[in-house]
Amino acid sequence: MNIEECKKDLYNELRIAADVDSDFLEDSFVEYVEKLLSDAGIYENIQKGYYSNDSLGIRIDGYNWNPLEKILSAFIIRFSGLDEKILISQTDIEKLGKRASKFISRIDDKKFLERLEPTDEGYMLATDMLPYLDEATKFRVVIITDHELSNRIKLNKLKIEQINGKDAIFEIWDIERICRLIYSSEEGEEFSVDLKKLSGNKNGLKTLPANIGEKGISSYLSVMPATVLRDLYDEYGQRLLASNVRTFLQFRGKPNQGMKTTLLTNPENFFAYNNGLTVTASGIKTKESDGNTYITKLDNMQIVNGGQTTSSIYFAPQEKGSQQGIDFRDIDLSKVYVQMKLTVIKDRKRADTINSNISEYANTQNRIQTADLVSNHPFHKKIEDLSRSTNVPPGESGIASKWFYERARGQYDTKIRALKKADQKQKFEKEFPKKQKFSKTDLAAFENTWRMKPYEVKKGAQKNLELLGSKLVKEWEKNEDQFGIAFYKDLIAKAILFRQSDRAIQYESEWYQLERGFKAETLTYTLAVMRHKLLEDKKDINLKRIYDQQKISSSLKSQIMHLAKVIRDLILDIDFRDGAANPSEFCKTQKAWNRLKAIDYEFKLLSKEDIISEEEASKKRNHDKLINETSSDIAYFKQTADISIEKWQDIYEFLLKHMPEDSKDMRVLHKFTYRSSGIAQNIHIHDHKTAIEMLNKAKDNGYIIQIESND
Secondary structure, three states: OOHHHHHHHHHHHHHHHHOOOHHHHHHHHHHHHHHHHHHOOOOOOOEEEEEEEOOOOEEEEEEEEEOOOOEEEEEEEEOOOOOOOOEEOHHHHHHHHHHHHHHHHHOOOHHHHHOOOOOOHHHHHHHHHHHHOOOOOEEEEEEEEOOEEOOOOOHHHOOOOOEOOEOEEEEEEOHHHHHHHHHOOOOOOOOEEEHHHHHOOOOOEEEEEEEEOOOOEEEEEEEEEHHHHHHHHHHHHHHHHOOOOOOOOOOOOHHHHHHHHHHHHOHHHHHHHOOOEEEEEOEEEEEEEOOEEEEEEEEOOEEEEOHHHHHHHHHHHHOOOEEOOEEHHHOOHHHOEEEEEEEEEOOHHHHHHHHHHHHHHHOOOOOOOHHHOOOOOHHHHHHHHHHHHOOEOOHHHOOOEOOEEEOOOOHHHHHHHHOOOHHHHHHHHHHOOHHHEEEHHHHHHHHHHHOOOHHHHOOOHHHHHHHHHHHHHHHHHHOHHHOOHHHHHHHHHHHHHHHHHHHHHHHHOHHHHHOOOOHHHHHHHHHHHHHHHHHHOOEEEOHHHHHHHOOOOHHHHHHHHHHHHHHHHHHOOOOOOOOOOOHHHHOOOHHHHHHHOOOOOOOOOOOHHHEEEHHHHHHHHHHHHHHHHHHHHHHHHHHHHOOOHHHHHHHHHHHOOOOOOOOHHHHHHHHOOOHHHOOHHHOOHHHHHHHHHHHHHHHHOOOOOOOOOOO
């Protein structure tokens, strides 16, 4: 990885994508990094706001509250915008850290707040952060910079004094680390776990090699001390759970309550009662000592099953109160051990699929819903396939191109890096321009905004994806044909509507330049309110026009910017919020949506071409249904063609153990076992769907099939 090239490419991408001058390059850089961190599940819902006071030695550029880890983070930006290499020193970092920590320490200082105007960003940031002050278990200062860390910096030596008697830590995102995250796989930032250091054993964690079978995959069994697991989570947090199919559900569910009680009253029996951890890694280092094998290091450790166990062990001793006369803070983790099954997958391209399979088949504590298996669900594969094959209209560029759906994060850059010649890369980037790349979390934001669920969009990128995912899966299971080419074209139109509205608010609205902030809340609520009001008037936004022109019209843009100011002013009005102190938290509630969708507003700037009538919308739905069904038939045909006759014969023989031979579906499946014998004309178009359904039924009953992916 060449940092200088990565930095230059990043600046070029930001300038081209946003079409901005240097004054806005810092804003674009910060937004890009925020989204990168959010998509990787590292930070979500970063609230931006700038305040600086040189006389008090204070500076802050935003904050983040992590309700799971109970960490309040202050963000500081150090930006140059220069292509050449610029270093940030340890002295610079510690000065920035001290300025941010001073702000946190003053957010409950009445004298400090009284000197600020209620409209001052410093006042708004302080009052927004104040409710989290007592709840926070620790504080973090996060520095985001396009500088490079000086080689002399020792990160483990960077210190911040305690804030309000609680620990404070540094997190540095310099340009090198940002580039590593850009080029990393879907699991997120690459990291290594030093088990010699964490285990307190000079040899590492004792293990038993369990299976050295398939090339590139090996398995081990270990006993993990709870103290080590606690320290692991303390250092790496949610990054350990990036591939986990579940989020931690506090202590509401029965399994979590049971773990909490066992930790408190029978810590010695936790090993016997608990199902343990299922862990994957991309690399391992071991050593032999005294006839035993020890793990010294794991690369990219992921807990794909056992996230609740991990979180329970970490958070239970921090709980307030007691049970059976025992204080939760007296939990003795030194008596607790957990079984760990480790699978090392050296082939990173296969890791996503294998992690998902392990999660699905290994989990017995809580039943996993299909919706949780996000990346590998057929819906996402369908959108991926459509994005690779569907040319969109040329638009203003005059060049036909495609949008690129990143079902797995990093696919786009991986594709480009795989091309050796410059002309091949240029051809790929013309076919799939970077500005037309979108991820799973992007898709969720576009779609859930269109579905008028802005309060879900504002719960964070990953949470919104989870909420929408459960609905999409149910819709897919009810009728997967509805997600064909017509749905995809509408999705692209929603993407254009969302992104171009976002840029218009940020770069073209004078009111936003005068007072920045809360753009994300404003955007999703503006588009949702607009659609709600139009539907009330038996109209809708004309997605076909947006898709055909690959842009929003000037009249639609003007109307969006006008409504956006109204929405943002209301969000910032504490009386409209009924006294709710934090505008961002308010926007995550159904109450916010109920209030905003009920406002009086008249659309005076829209042209008649921007909207369609209820009758036109009904005709479009019927037409889309026909187009989607046709495209689905073609997709099934392509899927069956990817499977050899020998495989179909194998599938048929397997299903004979589970289904009667003379059933209608088995008779259809039998046609695919002798296609080469000249009787292929007996296969009808709808038979391909039945064959794929039978394949899925075989897989549900334990049949394993590997089909090579084009990626």
